Amino acid sequence: MGSVLQDTATGRSLWGVDLAMLTNSATGEGLFGALWANAQEQAADADTFRRAPLTRVRATALLAKPWWLPVLEGLDPYSEAVATLRKVTLAPEAVAPFPYDWRLSVAYNGAALARAARAHLTQWREKVAARPKWRAVGERPPQLMFVAHSMGGLVVLAALEQDPELAADTRAVVTVGTPFLGSAKAVLALNLLHTGAKPARLLRQVQAMAATLPGVHDLLPGYRCLDRGLDIERLTPADVARFGGDEYLAARSLGEHARHRESGFLLPGHRAIVGEAQATVQTLDEQERVGLAVALGRHHAFDVGDDGELVRDLATGIPARRDTYGDGTVHLPSSRARTNANIYVFGQHGTLMRHGEVLRQVRNIALERPQSPYLSGTSAGPGLETPCLGGTFGEPLTLHATGLHTPANVALTVRSVTTGRAGHPLTLRRDPDRADGALVARFIPDVPDLYRVVLDTGSHVPISQLVLVSPPDA
Known part of the structure; x- marks a missing residue:
């Protein structure tokens, strides 16, 4: 899903450009609907491409900004x-990026x-x-x-x-x-x-x-x-x-x-x-x-x-x-x-x-x-666990670090992707509800946004994951 998609007829970006389609109910509904595959797109295979490539949606570039899906x-x-x-x-x-319409068949x-x-x-x-x-x-x-x-x-x-x-x-x-x-x-x-x-x-x-x-x-x-x-x-x-x-x-x-x-x-x-x-x-x-x-x-x-x-x-x-x-x-x-x-x-x-x-x-x-x-x-x-369905504004995110013997010298940080604003480093402690010895921290986001969580042990390349925090359902 790492290619930017565009409506060929209107030039409207459908995917990978504006996070509002994920966070804004007023704009997201129509954009997600535009990504549905119709009957012709569902049936398309290699022979379809060789005969007559589909044109309703086109892939314009590789993803240039962070993105997220539940x-x-x-x-x-x-x-x-x-x-x-x-x-x-x-x-x-000599290096040619190849974006493609990931909605269609392999x-x-x-x-x-x-x-x-x-x-x-x-x-x-x-x-x-x-x-x-x-x-x-x-x-x-x-x-x-x-x-x-x-x-x-x-x-x-x-x-x-x-x-x-x-x-x-x-x-x-x-x-x-x-x-x-x-x-x-x-x-x-x-x-x-x-x-x-x-x-x-x-x-x-x-x-x-x-x-x-x-x-x-x-x-x-x-x-x-x-x-x-x-x-x-x-x-x-x-x-x-x-x-x-x-x-x-x-x-x-x-x-x-x-x-x-x-x-x-x-x-x-x-x-x-x-x-x-x-x-x-x-x-x-x-x-x-x-x-x-x-x-x-x-x-x-x-x-x-x-x-x-x-x-x-x-x-x-x-x-x-x-x-x-x-x-x-x-x-x-x-x-x-x-x-x-x-x-x-x-x-x-x-x-x-x-x-x-x-x-x-x-x-x-x-x-x-x-x-x-x-x-x-x-x-x-080291392993990093974040909520795979994202979070809801007003509720804390529960984050886990696994495979570590101690929280000493381990840093867990959360930063807004859209503003670059960093929050305070989080305090990790043993999770009493986990038998695997995982460390847990909780983060309360101050606005709906896309956040980057980074786990840095000091001994390995830092591990990161993105988490979307959505507004509450109406």
Whole structure:
């Protein structure tokens, strides 16, 4: 969701520009409605793009300011990542940002990316050929390197699967927090209306929009995630519809997951940058409330043996549970599913592309320097937990720091994104209601706004997350 979207006919910005669509009931309702996918957009696939690209909404740029959505939480801009790469290329124009209409299917956007990447490579090769000094830099012809965050990694996968010649011209793919197996949070985003959570106005608009979008359904988990007690099942299209999604869109997405389980396609030169040690929803329980199916996120996963069967406790036969953690949105097995070349960082999903260690690793890969991962994928370390539904003005935000032995030398701060005004550092203390030894602090916002929460342990790159505080429902 990191691309700015615009209404093609009117030029009106629909996404990623004005936070009023999230905080102002007078402007937000119409803007969210404009993002709903119509029947043509829901049916669009790779062939649709090749025949006649859709034009009602267009992606104009990568996100240039922080953004936020309930459940999926904060998303930082990509400006620093683009600037980092432009510093290590022969010329800034060697780096081409690729915004896309994330509402549409991954397959459709994959076809769009394949065409854009081929055009970019052709133009760059012509430019290099015309400059003898550039040709002398190396004997190899120019190749592509993709750097993709979150859903962007799925779009790269689709593009290179669809175009084998493009894959052959690709030197490296770097995915950052990409949910190759999907994310259980996608179900929670489709289930917002059923939970009765607040702020109801914003949650109602987000769920109604998400239920129409192929892009959101393409994030559904394809692994066994629905806890039935003695068995753990994969989602079915009927399950998704019961939770508030669209059965047709779910069937297409889950069918793609099944195809990928059989496919041996590997991304060329793939390195995955993976966030770890953050509390992450990995599986789901189902409850019924007033006739509605409510999905409850659980912070554990289940192992599957080489024979495809669940690993079970030998004494009871109950499936063995294990917390794999992740980046707060994508659990570890999902983001590292397609490669063994993994680089781990302590960081939250939506802010990874602004994370200092992530930018350093991306720069090293671009320069073909050795990577130096210092985490293992099983590392215990600092984690940050913020309210995934945001907060309501007038009520305190409860913030948690996990994986720390003591609050000594640990700083937790909150700053307004729109004004830059910083609040006082918060006091962390042991949370008596948490068995994991988490530290807790509470912050009372003085105005509805988007806030950045930063956890700095002094020993690691600070971990940040964005939290929207909305006005109370009318």
